[in-house]
Amino acid sequence: MEQLMRDTLLWLSRNRRAERWARRFGFRLGAGRFVPGESLEDAVRAVEQLHRRGLATTLDHLGEFVDCADEARQAADFCVRTLERFADLPYDVYLSVKLTQLGLDIDEDLCMENMRKIVARARDTGRFVRIDMEDYAHNEVTLAIYRKLHAEFGTEHIGTVIQAYLYKSADDIRALAPLKPNLRLVKGAYKEPPSVAYPEKRDVDENYKRIIDLQLQSGGKTAIATHDEAIIRWAKERVRELHVPDERWEFQMLYGIRPQLQEALAREGYKVRIYVPFGEDWYGYFMRRLAERPANVGFVLKSLVKA
Numbered sequence: 465m466e467q468l469m470r471d472t473l474l475w476l477s478r479n480r481r482a483e484r485w486a487r488r489f490g491f492r493l494g495a496g497r498f499v500p501g502e503s504l505e506d507a508v509r510a511v512e513q514l515h516r517r518g519l520a521t522t523l524d525h526l527g528e529f530v531d532c533a534d535e536a537r538q539a540a541d542f543c544v545r546t547l548e549r550f551a552d553l554p555y556d557v558y559l560s561v562k563l564t565q566l567g568l569d570i571d572e573d574l575c576m577e578n579m580r581k582i583v584a585r586a587r588d589t590g591r592f593v594r595i596d597m598e599d600y601a602h603n604e605v606t607l608a609i610y611r612k613l614h615a616e617f618g619t620e621h622i623g624t625v626i627q628a629y630l631y632k633s634a635d636d637i638r639a640l641a642p643l644k645p646n647l648r649l650v651k652g653a654y655k656e657p658p659s660v661a662y663p664e665k666r667d668v669d670e671n672y673k674r675i676i677d678l679q680l681q682s683g684g685k686t687a688i689a690t691h692d693e694a695i696i697r698w699a700k701e702r703v704r705e706l707h708v709p710d711e712r713w714e715f716q717m718l719y720g721i722r723p724q725l726q727e728a729l730a731r732e733g734y735k736v737r738i739y740v741p742f743g744e745d746w747y748g749y750f751m752r753r754l755a756e757r758p759a760n761v762g763f764v765l766k767s768l769v770k771a
């Protein structure tokens with residue numbers, strides 16, 4: 465039953481008609497729990513508040529699967545403006561971007577041009593950009609673009625994400641290791657077939673530990689992005705055993721999920737970075753968060769009753 469609910473929510477996350485319907489209800493659907501606001505100033509406020517609680521941040525201006533070149537260029541310009549807005553602010557903040565928002569489905573060259581503009585501005589303002597990993601159909605091309613940008617801008621300014629649910633991920637980490645890459649490791653949030661991804665959660669969790677272990681020993685930087693307390697406990701131990709220096713790894717979590725755990729880890733002295741999505745295009749992101757934990761649908765229903 466839970467699996468059916470999960471599959472339905474992930475299918476809805478790509479359904480345009482459902483999106484139009486949901487957006488009419490706007491933040492009343494409960495999206496505000498995972499998305500602090502729609503404007504850049506809402507994002508600045510969220511970053512400031514998290515900073516006061518000892519938490520670093522990465523910003524995601526929401527949007528994905530864009531099919532118009534002008535829209536993709538506007539998304540890139542907005543990323544540049546976001547970097548400029550934070551240029552003189554004293555926060556440990558960087559940018560996370562999705563290549564399908566920046567024109568990947570229209571033309572790879574357009575996407576590269578947009579990414580070069582963004583990463584060049586990040587370099588000039590001393591910031592970092594991470595390419596989020598989307599569905600499997602975009603996986604290889606995302607890694608190829610990451611490699612090109614890495615060759616131009618280096619590990620200090622560009623990184624990407626590896627998903628534990630994919631069978632290929634351990635091989636990808638081994639292949640990237642010579643770059644000493646900065647990788648965020650996640651379990652994976654899209655609906656993928658058993659031909660490419662582990663269907664069982666137990667296997668995903670095992671592979672997650674395997675790729676964390678590989679990446680911690682790669683000489684690159686590792687962001688362990690999970691709310692899974694068993695994995696977090698295991699990772700703390702593994703980092704100690706391997707003597708990984710503090711500046712080479714951190715925990716990451718999503719805005720609004722397990723906030724007490726986020727703060728507790730920061731109080732223990734661990735570096736914790738919160739992924740802060742903002743903007744009007746919250747639908748796909750929000751539906752994936754519901755699919756991760758179908759119990760969340762309960763609070764959506766409550767918010768509909770209150771509306």
Ligand code: FDA
Pocket residue numbers: 595596597598625627648650651652653654689690691692693716717718721722738739752753754756757760
């Ligand atoms: P798991 O799903 O096993 O959850 C562990 C516990 O965390 C749950 O028992 C619950 O307590 C809590 N929890 C998890 N999700 C919740 C939710 N939605 N609501 C309430 N509680 C929840 N994916 C991807 O494919 N590409 C990407 O680029 C990224 N980027 C990314 C960045 C960051 C910073 C994070 C933390 C995650 C991502 N993800 C991602 C999402 C990731 O793949 C995964 O779907 C979620 O992190 C949920 O998995 P957990 O590792 O938390 O474990």
